[in-house]
Amino acid sequence: MTDTELRVSKIEDGTVIDHISGGQALNVLAILGIDGGSGEEVSVGMNVPSDRLGRKDVVKVEGRELNQDEVDVLSLIAPAATINIVRGFDVVEKHRVSRPNEVTGVLSCPNANCISTDGEPVDSHFEVLDDGVRCTYCDTIVRESITAHVSVT
Amino acid sequence: MRHDHLLSAKQLSRGDIETVLDRAAALADDLGAVAGAHVDRLLGLCFFEPSTRTKMSFDAAMKRLGGDTIDMGGIDSSSVTKGESLADTVRVIEGYADALVLRHPSEGSAQLASEFVDVPVINAGDGAGQHPTQTLLDLYTIRENAGFEDLSVGMMGDLKYGRTVHSLAHALTNFDVSQHFISPESLQLPRSVRYDLHGTGAQIREHTDVEEVVEALDVLYVTRIQRERFPDENEYRKVAGEYRIDAELLERAGDDLTVMHPLPRVDEIAPDVDETDHATYFQQAHNGVPVRMALLDLML
Numbered sequence: 025m026t027d028t029e030l031r032v033s034k035i036e037d038g039t040v041i042d043h044i045s046g047g048q049a050l051n052v053l054a055i056l057g058i059d060g061g062s063g064e065e066v067s068v069g070m071n072v073p074s075d076r077l078g079r080k081d082v083v084k085v086e087g088r089e090l091n092q093d094e095v096d097v098l099s100l101i102a103p104a105a106t107i108n109i110v111r112g113f114d115v116v117e118k119h120r121v122s123r124p125n126e127v128t129g130v131l132s133c134p135n136a137n138c139i140s141t142d143g144e145p146v147d148s149h150f151e152v153l154d155d156g157v158r159c160t161y162c163d164t165i166v167r168e169s170i171t172a173h174v175s176v177t
Numbered sequence: 178m179r180h181d182h183l184l185s186a187k188q189l190s191r192g193d194i195e196t197v198l199d200r201a202a203a204l205a206d207d208l209g210a211v212a213g214a215h216v217d218r219l220l221g222l223c224f225f226e227p228s229t230r231t232k233m234s235f236d237a238a239m240k241r242l243g244g245d246t247i248d249m250g251g252i253d254s255s256s257v258t259k260g261e262s263l264a265d266t267v268r269v270i271e272g273y274a275d276a277l278v279l280r281h282p283s284e285g286s287a288q289l290a291s292e293f294v295d296v297p298v299i300n301a302g303d304g305a306g307q308h309p310t311q312t313l314l315d316l317y318t319i320r321e322n323a324g325f326e327d328l329s330v331g332m333m334g335d336l337k338y339g340r341t342v343h344s345l346a347h348a349l350t351n352f353d354v355s356q357h358f359i360s361p362e363s364l365q366l367p368r369s370v371r372y373d374l375h376g377t378g379a380q381i382r383e384h385t386d387v388e389e390v391v392e393a394l395d396v397l398y399v400t401r402i403q404r405e406r407f408p409d410e411n412e413y414r415k416v417a418g419e420y421r422i423d424a425e426l427l428e429r430a431g432d433d434l435t436v437m438h439p440l441p442r443v444d445e446i447a448p449d450v451d452e453t454d455h456a457t458y459f460q461q462a463h464n465g466v467p468v469r470m471a472l473l474d475l476m477l
């Protein structure tokens with residue numbers, strides 16, 4: 025770990041999401057539904073130098089341990105992300121994100137004529153393909169710029 | 178057939194298709210054979226979009242089975258205009274009927290409806306998505322006229338938004354069929370249908386010119402290109418003119434070519450084709466009743 029990153033902020037207990045593709049930190053927060061609204065301490069490092077990725081983003085959330093189901097969906101926009109659970113200032117667990125089989129409620133269907141975008145009482149639902157995602161309502165396949173379809177509430 | 182709902186032609190295996198078509202063939206010979214089989218059963222007709230053929234043939238099919246139908250009426254007269262969600266509408270109608278037939282302008286509407294009700298939902302057309310019962314009657318018509326052995330089927334017109342084409346293309350992957358898709362570039366098959374067809378290893382070819390392929394076809398399935406798909410009238414007229422068939426064009430075709438159309442046609446098939454032996458679209462429309470009878474009989 026480099027000192028520059030730690031200078032951003034040191035958390036006592038919580039989660040550090042590291043190795044996020046450069047520029048995706050805010051989408052990561054949107055997907056996780058973290059907007060600071062419930063008072064949690066969140067710090068974001070963007071485009072910090074990284075040996076593996078050139079530039080990476082880092083997100084640190086104090087007081088919340090994210091579980092695997094919550095973070096797997098991040099693989100769609102940040103496949104190299106690592107999840108570090110911090111307790112007492114130390115990293116006690118480290119996981120990679122793996123591609124989920126399906127994604128509920130995170131993305132919104134780009135097809136304006138899809139019933140899931142029409143005010144019905146359902147969450148969006150996508151099947152995850154090898155190279156994209158597919159709406160289980162209208163079958164629309166999204167391959168490019170998945171991040172553009174993250175539903176920000 | 179072991180399905181709770183019929184939402185997409187993708188669900189249909191070859192066995193399912195053959196079961197429905199065999200039952201339909203038996204019924205076509207004697208529509209009265211199962212009269213009374215479904216007395217006291219009610220089919221709910223939920224048409225959020227206008228329909229003549231599909232709705233009337235479901236109505237006829239259910240009544241010939243001895244059952245009856247209830248109709249939510251046009252959307253003008255229903256609570257939809259008051260802003261009720263589809264999820265609420267179908268949950269109410271579920272209480273009145275033993276199965277629901279749904280036609281709706283949004284893709285995925287039948288899938289959504291099926292998530293909210295326990296009675297069978299039959300998709301009778303969801304936007305530019307699917308129309309699996311039309312496919313069953315199309316397959317019935319193909320089987321009667323051309324068989325399924327070593328078959329070449331051409332689908333022409335609006336392949337992008339044409340739900341009958343999407344469903345038929347999926348279903349034909351169950352058989353030994355090479356599929357030809359003939360359309361202007363702007364109306365080619367959508368990515369999702371292409372993805373599924375490739376996934377099944379189906380043989381497909383795309384063309385922009387019907388003349389170059391008509392000779393090789395056993396079946397030509399014509400669909401309408403709609404004015405609203407084009408930014409201006411001139412562009413539409415130009416394209417519509419190229420994807421129109423007439424008796425002269427069909428002189429290049431094999432004698433046994435079967436010409437089909439889900440109807441209504443506007444002018445994509447010239448009236449002079451009606452007089453040829455190729456014309457099969459009215460017979461196709463009539464097949465809607467025995468095929469839907471067979472389907473209802475199996476699902477209810």
Ligand SMILES: Nc1ncnc2c1ncn2[C@@H]1O[C@H](COP(=O)(O)OP(=O)(O)O)[C@@H](O)[C@H]1O
Nearest residue numbers: 025029030033034035040042108110113114115
């Ligand atoms: N107590 C802490 N507070 C905030 N960030 C931390 C803390 N401990 C580690 N980190 C950050 O979590 C990530 C993973 O840490 P670590 O496992 O030590 O390094 P690495 O994964 O690079 O081997 C790094 O970005 C590091 O800066």
Ligand SMILES: [Zn+2]
Nearest residue numbers: 133138159162
């Ligand atoms: Zn959709």
